[in-house]
Amino acid sequence: MxxxxxxxxxxxxxxxxxxxxxxxxxxxxxNALSNASLTYGxxxxxxxxxxxxxxxxxxxxxxxxxxxLVAVLASxxxxxxxxxxPTLARQQAQWFVLGLILFAATIILLRDYRKLERYRYIxxxxxxxxxxLPRLPGIGYSANGAYLGVRIPGLFVFQPAEFAKIGLVxxxxxxxxxxxxxxxxxxxxxxxITFPPLKQFGPVVVIWGxxxxxxxxxxxxxxxxxxxxxxxxxxxxxxxxxxxxxIGLIAAGIGFWYLGTxxxxxxxxxxxxxxxxxxxxxxxxxxSYQVANSIFAQAAGGLFGQGFGQAQxxxxxxxxxxxxxxxxMIYAVITDELxxxxxxxVLITYLLFVARGFKxxxxxxxxxxxxxxxxxxxxxxxxxFVIVGGVxxxxxxxxxxxxxxxxxxxxxxxxxxLLALLLLVSDRARRPE
Amino acid sequence: xNAPIARLFGVVxxxxxxxxxxxSRWTVFEASSLNNNTLNVRTLLDELKIKRGRILAADGTxxxxxxxxxxxxxxxxxxxxxxxSQPVGFSIAAKSxxxxxxxxxxxxxRGIQTGLSSIFGQLSPRPVGxxxxxxxxxxxxxxxxQALAGMHGSVVALDPSTGAVKVMYANPGYDNNNPPSSxxxxxxxxxxxxxxxxxxxxxxxxxxxxxxxxxxxxxxxSVINGNSPITVSGVPLANDGGKSWGPQTLTTAMTYSxxxxxxxxxxxxxxxxxxxxxxxxxxxxxxxLDYPSFQLAISQPYVTxxxxxxxxxxxxxxxxxxxxxxxxxxxxxxxxMVASAVADGGTLMTxxxxxxxVDQDGRTVRTTNPTVYSHVMKSSTAAEVTRMMxxxxxxxxxxxxxxxxxxxxxxxxxxxxxxxxxxxxxxxFVAFAPADHPxxxxxxxxxxxxxxxxxxxxxxxxxxxxxxLLADGA
Numbered sequence: 088m089x090x091x092x093x094x095x096x097x098x099x100x101x102x103x104x105x106x107x108x109x110x111x112x113x114x115x116x117x118n119a120l121s122n123a124s125l126t127y128g129x130x131x132x133x134x135x136x137x138x139x140x141x142x143x144x145x146x147x148x149x150x151x152x153x154x155x156l157v158a159v160l161a162s163x164x165x166x167x168x169x170x171x172x173p174t175l176a177r178q179q180a181q182w183f184v185l186g187l188i189l190f191a192a193t194i195i196l197l198r199d200y201r202k203l204e205r206y207r208y209i210x211x212x213x214x215x216x217x218x219x220l221p222r223l224p225g226i227g228y229s230a231n232g233a234y235l236g237v238r239i240p241g242l243f244v245f246q247p248a249e250f251a252k253i254g255l256v257x258x259x260x261x262x263x264x265x266x267x268x269x270x271x272x273x274x275x276x277x278x279x280i281t282f283p284p285l286k287q288f289g290p291v292v293v294i295w296g297x298x299x300x301x302x303x304x305x306x307x308x309x310x311x312x313x314x315x316x317x318x319x320x321x322x323x324x325x326x327x328x329x330x331x332x333x334i335g336l337i338a339a340g341i342g343f344w345y346l347g348t349x350x351x352x353x354x355x356x357x358x359x360x361x362x363x364x365x366x367x368x369x370x371x372x373x374x375s376y377q378v379a380n381s382i383f384a385q386a387a388g389g390l391f392g393q394g395f396g397q398a399q400x401x402x403x404x405x406x407x408x409x410x411x412x413x414x415x416m417i418y419a420v421i422t423d424e425l426x427x428x429x430x431x432x433v434l435i436t437y438l439l440f441v442a443r444g445f446k447x448x449x450x451x452x453x454x455x456x457x458x459x460x461x462x463x464x465x466x467x468x469x470x471x472f473v474i475v476g477g478v479x480x481x482x483x484x485x486x487x488x489x490x491x492x493x494x495x496x497x498x499x500x501x502x503x504x505l506l507a508l509l510l511l512v513s514d515r516a517r518r519p520e
Numbered sequence: 521x522n523a524p525i526a527r528l529f530g531v532v533x534x535x536x537x538x539x540x541x542x543x544s545r546w547t548v549f550e551a552s553s554l555n556n557n558t559l560n561v562r563t564l565l566d567e568l569k570i571k572r573g574r575i576l577a578a579d580g581t582x583x584x585x586x587x588x589x590x591x592x593x594x595x596x597x598x599x600x601x602x603x604x605s606q607p608v609g610f611s612i613a614a615k616s617x618x619x620x621x622x623x624x625x626x627x628x629x630r631g632i633q634t635g636l637s638s639i640f641g642q643l644s645p646r647p648v649g650x651x652x653x654x655x656x657x658x659x660x661x662x663x664x665x666q667a668l669a670g671m672h673g674s675v676v677a678l679d680p681s682t683g684a685v686k687v688m689y690a691n692p693g694y695d696n697n698n699p700p701s702s703x704x705x706x707x708x709x710x711x712x713x714x715x716x717x718x719x720x721x722x723x724x725x726x727x728x729x730x731x732x733x734x735x736x737x738x739x740x741x742s743v744i745n746g747n748s749p750i751t752v753s754g755v756p757l758a759n760d761g762g763k764s765w766g767p768q769t770l771t772t773a774m775t776y777s778x779x780x781x782x783x784x785x786x787x788x789x790x791x792x793x794x795x796x797x798x799x800x801x802x803x804x805x806x807x808x809l810d811y812p813s814f815q816l817a818i819s820q821p822y823v824t825x826x827x828x829x830x831x832x833x834x835x836x837x838x839x840x841x842x843x844x845x846x847x848x849x850x851x852x853x854x855x856x857m858v859a860s861a862v863a864d865g866g867t868l869m870t871x872x873x874x875x876x877x878v879d880q881d882g883r884t885v886r887t888t889n890p891t892v893y894s895h896v897m898k899s900s901t902a903a904e905v906t907r908m909m910x911x912x913x914x915x916x917x918x919x920x921x922x923x924x925x926x927x928x929x930x931x932x933x934x935x936x937x938x939x940x941x942x943x944x945x946x947x948x949f950v951a952f953a954p955a956d957h958p959x960x961x962x963x964x965x966x967x968x969x970x971x972x973x974x975x976x977x978x979x980x981x982x983x984x985x986x987x988x989l990l991a992d993g994a
């Protein structure tokens with residue numbers, strides 16, 4: 088079977104999921120099956136088939152599993168967001184359409200994505216500029232002490248970090264392709280450890296510094312961890328030097344330790360991470376209420392969950408029982424309603440997507456393509472880890488979105504562009520010489 | 521660059537394994553401790569979403585029902601308010617507070633499902649509990665509240681043949697739609713019928729007479745010297761008004777409530793036998809009522825209001841206990857059980873408030889079958905004690921309760937309370953009717969009266985309630 092036919096078949100589970108999901112929510116809501124669930128399923132399937140036909144013509148050799156996996160995640164996300172707030176789901180569907188348009192635009196404009204290398208410094212400057220936008224007075228806004236978004240009143244709200252991550256990966260892939268040989272050969276051994284040459288390593292250090300600055304200036308721990316982890320992953324693949332990664336981790340460890348103990352907002356996050364069930368912290372403003380209720384919600388889910396639409400999200404008085412259920416906490420809602428099994432199914436879907444991303448990297452025939460695919464996949468995996476790890480108390484909770492599932496236009500659009508880039512790399516890699 | 525990519529993927533797998541591990545930790549390994557954490561309000565909110573069943577009187581009057589509250593929750597409302605607040609109690613799910621039947625019948629009212637029904641129950645959009653039909657009689661209850669006329673005291677009536685509680689009312693009470701705070705001076709959730717400790721006074725002579733006759737040591741015609749005073753446990757004991765009655769039968773001693781005779785009888789019967797009969801009547805243990813255990817008090821002799829004598833203790837003044845003094849403290853419910861046992865030919869039926877539980881489809885889930893709590897005495901003894909109690913109402917201290925046409929068997933009690941020389945009494949009246957075919961056993965106990973007697977203060981209240989219940993075909 089050709090790759091594209093496999094992709095088409097792969098879309099069937101996604102549309103079944105969205106139909107069944109909406110049916111479930113409707114049954115729960117009105118105790119009657121509305122044919123709207125079929126309409127939603129059909130519309131979603133129509134969109135996916137349109138995208139599939141587009142891929143069929145433009146990237147016939149691209150990986151056949153990535154798009155269906157994304158469709159499964161996005162349809163699942165749509166159902167979850169619908170269950171939490173139907174209005175938001177409608178917006179989310181609109182963002183999905185816009186995302187697909189940008190997805191198509193990326194594929195058409197970047198047929199030869201390697202020309203991106205020419206603009207790497209422009210790209211990195213734009214990315215860094217995007218990162219500081221939320222701090223600008225007038226358009227920037229903050230949530231929970233972190234500067235995460237940009238608001239242009241009356242027009243739109245967006246989270247620049249979602250786009251900046253793609254720009255940074257493109258820059259690093261290009262930069263490391265140029266310097267990887269020098270980084271390895273020019274390294275000096277000291278005390279049995281290979282240290283990279285400063286000259287070539289300089290820009291990498293700059294990125295490290297910027298990631299830390301992002302953290303300090305924007306208090307956006309989640310993005311900071313994601314960027315830095317992505318950087319280390321790409322550096323490791325580019326140089327095959329574990330010592331670089333270890334040095335990087337130690338440097339980051341010192342940085343995080345310092346910030347965790349000296350910046351009140353980050354310190355508070357660490358405290359609520361360590362002691363979420365402490366009654367004083369629980370009742371404190373910006374305390375552990377969110378983290379504690381995240382694990383309470385997961386406990387309520389158990390092995391099989393309470394069922395679609397059964398999770399308790401608000402207090403009878405109207406206040407939130409689980410704050411930010413549609414964004415930060417959506418994984419807790421999934422676990423509450425679908426249990427450990429549902430949550431693990433979601434994680435496996437992500438893992439499969441990341442595995443396909445790494446597969447693209449393995450097949451790529453030039454270093455830039457490989458590093459680009461590795462960087463995008465690693466960044467994607469780290470984003471999942473940062474938010475799910477935060478919700479499950481593996482690490483302190485920081486606000487990044489759960490890709491394709493959380494409510495949020497920037498996230499869904501940026502991740503569809505990320506998918507477009509991976510498919511572009513994949514198609515080129517499989518193209519006969 | 522292939523090897524590092526493979527290793528990097530290994531790291532990603534490890535990170536995701538960590539996520540799965542922690543998700544399992546919360547959903548499985550630590551789930552129950554998290555579910556029970558005091559900070560976790562989910563269990564409480566689930567409770568609020570349950571539509572608890574109704575509580576109804578025997579005639580179908582609704583005593584408690586659920587009404588919709590904001591946020592898909594339910595709250596409780598009590599249409600009859602303070603009239604039934606003591607047996608019904610209240611439930612405030614948001615505070616995890618419940619007393620009365622709202623607590624003791626909680627499992628039925630919430631409709632806790634088990635096994636298969638809980639699996640199918642998940643399909644139903646809203647959990648609904650079962651209705652609880654009680655044995656309570658609204659007319660009797662209303663008669664009690666009117667007859668007490670604001671006086672602090674308790675009225676409790678049972679059906680001797682089944683143990684069904686017909687009336688349970690006490691003053692002061694409270695409106696269960698609006699439970700009083702603990703420092704309220706006018707209202708209380710304290711249920712005197714089951715929690716109140718009264719000095720039974722001469723009403724206890726029913727127990728003493730039962731022990732005396734059933735043990736074979738006395739007959740109703742045994743003659744005992746009724747002179748006053750006599751020395752009991754080294755302390756002089758006098759009859760009411762210091763009257764010396766001379767030799768009298770046990771029946772006459774009962775009719776006119778002669779203390780000195782009953783004190784001698786109790787001493788002669790002895791602590792062991794007296795304690796044995798008291799236990800058969802239900803003393804020394806919490807009454808077996810379908811009511812919250814924390815709202816049931818034990819009737820027995822007490823050294824201090826909070827410290828009881830061990831059963832058959834040598835320190836007890838059994839002579840005074842035999843006339844309802846000597847530190848003996850009883851609940852009105854216990855005294856109604858005493859009357860009930862005599863009325864039912866010596867068999868004490870287990871008292872109960874719940875008649876049956878009916879689900880939302882009208883199917884009866886459970887019916888309370890009358891059960892025997894204990895065989896207190898031979899039926900011949902019961903007949904003899906009944907005859908003695910009839911005489912009390914016919915010509916003795918309890919004439920105020922005569923119903924005309926219906927014979928009543930009863931016993932008055934007028935315990936002296938307060939310091940020596942004070943005029944304060946606790947009037948009590950324990951009875952059943954009709955004497956030949958008893959349908960109602962009743963105990964009326966008044967907290968405090970300024971010189972009033974059981975026959976003058978408590979007996980008229982018993983009469984009103986008995987008349988109402990018997991007219992109602994009880």
